[in-house]
Amino acid sequence: MHIDILTLFPQMFQGPFSLGIFKRAIDRKLVSINIHNIRDYTHDKHHTVDDYAYGGGAGMVLKPEPIFEAVESIKSKPGADELPIILLTPQGRLFSQQIALELSKYRHVILICGHYEGVDERVREHLVTDEVSIGDYVLSGGELAAMVVVDAVVRLLPGVLGSEASLLDNSHVTGLLEYPQYTRPAVYRGWSVPEVLLSGNHTQIAKWRREQAIQRTLKRRPELLDKANLSLEERQLVDRLRDCLSTSPPLSPSPFKERGKSGIEGASPLQTSLDE
Numbered sequence: 563m564h565i566d567i568l569t570l571f572p573q574m575f576q577g578p579f580s581l582g583i584f585k586r587a588i589d590r591k592l593v594s595i596n597i598h599n600i601r602d603y604t605h606d607k608h609h610t611v612d613d614y615a616y617g618g619g620a621g622m623v624l625k626p627e628p629i630f631e632a633v634e635s636i637k638s639k640p641g642a643d644e645l646p647i648i649l650l651t652p653q654g655r656l657f658s659q660q661i662a663l664e665l666s667k668y669r670h671v672i673l674i675c676g677h678y679e680g681v682d683e684r685v686r687e688h689l690v691t692d693e694v695s696i697g698d699y700v701l702s703g704g705e706l707a708a709m710v711v712v713d714a715v716v717r718l719l720p721g722v723l724g725s726e727a728s729l730l731d732n733s734h735v736t737g738l739l740e741y742p743q744y745t746r747p748a749v750y751r752g753w754s755v756p757e758v759l760l761s762g763n764h765t766q767i768a769k770w771r772r773e774q775a776i777q778r779t780l781k782r783r784p785e786l787l788d789k790a791n792l793s794l795e796e797r798q799l800v801d802r803l804r805d806c807l808s809t810s811p812p813l814s815p816s817p818f819k820e821r822g823k824s825g826i827e828g829a830s831p832l833q834t835s836l837d838e
């Protein structure tokens with residue numbers, strides 16, 4: 563896959579893309595990433611990339627010409643005809659694992675990092691094919707958002723992660739949050755790893771993990787369960803847990819965890835007790 567990123571701050575990408583999975587994927591030629599400085603596509607002495615907003619108002623707006631010219635120069639290269647041109651902006655559709663998967667299927671993607679008060683509307687209307695937001699908050703530019711998108715996409719490319727299986731269990735890939743993970747030691751400061759994980763019984767381990775994933779999703783992101791692919795038995799489990807939740811006292815408004823109170827997540831579904 564080839565990714566072109568248009569930005570006013572190319573230096574921001576130097577660190578992240580030269581480490582970890584990015585470096586490995588680039589070294590193995592599974593992905594190539596080109597960073598383009600939008601300023602390089604200006605023609606005036608001062609390399610002007612922004613200007614005042616017509617109609618007044620605070621803040622500057624990114625000019626259309628350098629962005630159009632940068633994209634056109636990239637697209638003029640062979641093999642770059644039908645490709646997504648994505649503007650990173652808080653006004654875009656909310657990024658998700660599903661969108662990462664969609665993008666990972668393309669051979670070539672262009673990402674444009676917005677800045678300042680916005681981008682001239684003609685870029686939206688006549689150049690980009692999609693607009694993506696990484697969340698309902700405003701960053702000072704699209705660069706961090708582009709890194710998030712690239713990270714989520716690159717790790718989906720075949721051969722990038724060590725084990726393809728590790729992709730399948732991850733949070734959001736199954737439609738559920740991931741089950742709890744443990745490594746050695748089996749007992750740390752008196753806190754033990756759940757017995758079942760030490761049992762060597764892979765059927766029981768898979769069952770426990772699935773139940774934990776369902777319970778965790780119900781507790782933290784219940785809306786995800788509506789779309790998750792659950793068996794009839796699992797749907798019944800969810801209904802039972804929901805009943806328990808609806809009869810338990812309301813959760814504390816504090817966003818911080820109350821340590822030691824495991825709630826539905828710590829317990830086996832059959833022994834779940836919600837009267838904390």
Ligand code: ADE
Nearest residue numbers: 650651652695696701707
């Ligand atoms: N640029 C500024 N804020 C953003 C966001 N939340 N997502 C994508 N791009 C952005």
